[in-house]
Amino acid sequence: xxxxxxxxxxxxxxRVVQELADRQAILDCLNRYARGLDRKDLDMLRSVFHPDATxxxxxxxxxxxxxxxxxxxxxxxxxxxxxxxxxxxxTSIDLDGDVxxxxxxxxxxxxxKPGARPDQPRLGLSGGRYVDRFERRNGEWRIARRVLIVEYxxxxxxxxxxxxxxxARRSKEDPSYARPLLGPPPTP
Numbered sequence: 749x750x751x752x753x754x755x756x757x758x759x760x761x762x763r764v765v766q767e768l769a770d771r772q773a774i775l776d777c778l779n780r781y782a783r784g785l786d787r788k789d790l791d792m793l794r795s796v797f798h799p800d801a802t803x804x805x806x807x808x809x810x811x812x813x814x815x816x817x818x819x820x821x822x823x824x825x826x827x828x829x830x831x832x833x834x835x836x837x838x839t840s841i842d843l844d845g846d847v848x849x850x851x852x853x854x855x856x857x858x859x860x861k862p863g864a865r866p867d868q869p870r871l872g873l874s875g876g877r878y879v880d881r882f883e884r885r886n887g888e889w890r891i892a893r894r895v896l897i898v899e900y901x902x903x904x905x906x907x908x909x910x911x912x913x914x915x916a917r918r919s920k921e922d923p924s925y926a927r928p929l930l931g932p933p934p935t936p
Contacts, residue, residue, distance in 0.1 A: 767843060770843055770848065770884070770889065771841050771843070773888075773889040774839075774841055774848055774850060774882050774889050775839060775841075777795075777796055777882070777889055777890060777891065778796075778836055778839065778850070778852055778878075778880075779836065780792050780793070780795055780796050781793065781796045781834070781891075782834035782835075782836055782854075783924075784796065785822060785832060785834055786831070786832050786833055786834055786918075787917075787918060787919065787920070787922055787924070787925075788826070788918050788919060789920065790819055793815060793818070793819060794815045794816075794819075795890070796815065796890060796891055797813070797814040797815040797818075797890055797891050797892075798883060798885060798890045798891065798892050799813055799815075800813060800892075801813060801814035801815070801890070801891050801892050801893065801894070802814055802892075802893055802894070803817070803818055803891075803894040803896070804893075804894065804895045804896065805818070805821075805894075805896045806876075806896045806897070806898050809821070814891070814894065828860050828861055829858050829859060829860060829861070830859040830860065830861050831857075831858070831859045831918065832856065832857070832858045832859075833856070833857045833858075834854060834855075834856055835854060835855040835856070835857070836852055836853070836854055837852075837853040837854065837855065838852070838853045839851070839852040839853075846883060846884040846885075847881065847882070847883055847884075848881075848882040848883075848884075848889070849879075849880070849881055849882070850878075850879075850880045850882060851877055851878070851879050851880075852877065852878045852880070853875070853876075853877050854875060854876060854877065854878060855873070855874070855875040856872075856873070856874045856875065857871065857872070857873055858871070858872045859871055859872075860872070870904075871903070871904040872901070872902070872903055872904070873900075873901070873902045873903075873904055874898060874900060874901040874902070875898075875899055875900050876896065876897045876898040876899040876900070877896075877897045877899065878894060878895075878896055878897075879894070879895045879896075879897060880893065880894050880895075881893040881894075917933070921933065
């Protein structure tokens with residue numbers, strides 16, 4: 749009888765550890781999405797979606813297959829930007845075996861190159877929620893379905909503060925890729 753209680757405790761412990769591992773894998777996937785877009789790391793972005801995933805990206809924009817269609821559209825929209833920051837704020841996750849549903853609040857800040865599009869402000873802000881269906885396939889959590897809900901958009905006045913931007917790179921030359929990190933990169 750005593751051994752049976754221990755087995756039940758160990759099983760309960762394994763379930764808790766597995767749930768924590770699943771939640772962390774989903775959060776890691778969401779973070780790869782934001783980082784992949786902001787650093788223009790297309791392989792990282794591809795690792796977020798299952799090959800047959802769909803992304804209903806607000807309004808009439810539907811990406812299918814999600815990764816490749818999103819990348820093609822992002823490259824066009826991003827051509828005039830100096831930076832983007834996808835900030836992931838609150839995430840709630842409902843796990844059910846190899847399926848999970850997540851809602852993640854986001855804020856997106858983008859900067860436009862000076863003079864690139866005079867009809868648009870130099871700094872844009874939008875926010876909303878990613879509503880995702882994750883599936884674990886072959887032991888890996890990725891997005892299978894996404895619905896993007898935009899809650900707000902705003903244009904902000906931005907003055908050039910280029911002395912703060914010396915180290916930012918929209919590529920794998922960004923300091924966040926340095927291993928080991930020894931200090932700031934050389935100034936271009």
